[in-house]
Amino acid sequence: MEYNHFMPTRVISKKDAVRDFDFSKLGKRAILVTGKTGAVKSGALADVTERLEACGIEYCIFNEIEENPSIESCVKAADAARSFGADVMIAIGGGSAMDAAKAAAVFATNDFADPYEIYVSIPRRALPLVVVGTTSGTGSEVTAVSVITASGKDGERFKKSLKSPRIYPLYALVDPKYTYKLPWNITLSTALDVVSHAIESLYSPKAGEISLIYAYEGLKRAWSAIKKAHWQTFVEFRDITPDVRDELSCASIIAGMAINLTGTGFAHAISYPLSVNKYVPHGLACAYSLVPYLKHNRGEDERRDKMFEQAVGYSFEEFYEDMQKLLPDAPSLSYAEIDSFTELTATSASLKNSISPLSGTGVEKLYLAMHK
């Protein structure tokens, strides 16, 4: 049996994980890195600040992280950390806040002549990072990856993954209560991100015994929870129950550990231009390519096909039908957009990260399916 496992983040998932955490062991001055709304609305920011005060830690708040965070925002957050003299960074939010903080924690301790040097090598250890998630989807809590929006020579914007063992959070404090009030659209998109992570990891050529267990378990929990959440919202007309939210939270961490071992596949590669240029939420943008992804890989490995059907609880065909019911209409793309998105995606390593790799023509076909 083959596997190769490393994940150094201590994950503490429980009720009041933040309120019970002793931040004083990490430093005396903290910078909180967040977006404008999620950290406040979820109640996580209030819990963190209250706890920091109780622990006698001074803090400042940098709340300028946008969705699909830019490298410039990460540098700005790092500058704020330096001028405050922060010795610990705390990210509060979804994938954007966490990914931005991972890069900012590196910028805060390394002197790069050009910020893009971060992609080449990271000489010095980053600021210790604690992450507090407010959505169930990204899995960024447990990965050595940060996806940042960068600028090309002609000003084009594209997502670029930074991967380094230097950017693992030191602690992930997971309390699903922060997700209890999320509206359906965010719940759906983030949950579909979990499903995408699990499926893309399941069919990765880098999969080993441990990542397959994570992928299977993440998919099983996430898919069953999405269906329950959908039923509660649209048939029973009530709020999604805490047990379903808790299940989604756990699934997101498990699927995060799966992609930490294998990376993501072409559904993620295809998603990036849709998010950066068409403002499609990340999980949805990935999910539009999930059925084609499965059709492309199905039949390549009998064991994985069986694991897939066991995890979702029925056949591929039934899964395709349910995905269609869950997904809103895909964005419509012009021919110019299809050309440009195909070019942006052409060099992505994720295209090859499935047991049946995808060619450039395959990418174009997937975008063409979104042309109306």
Ligand SMILES: [Fe+2]
């Ligand atoms: Fe993702």
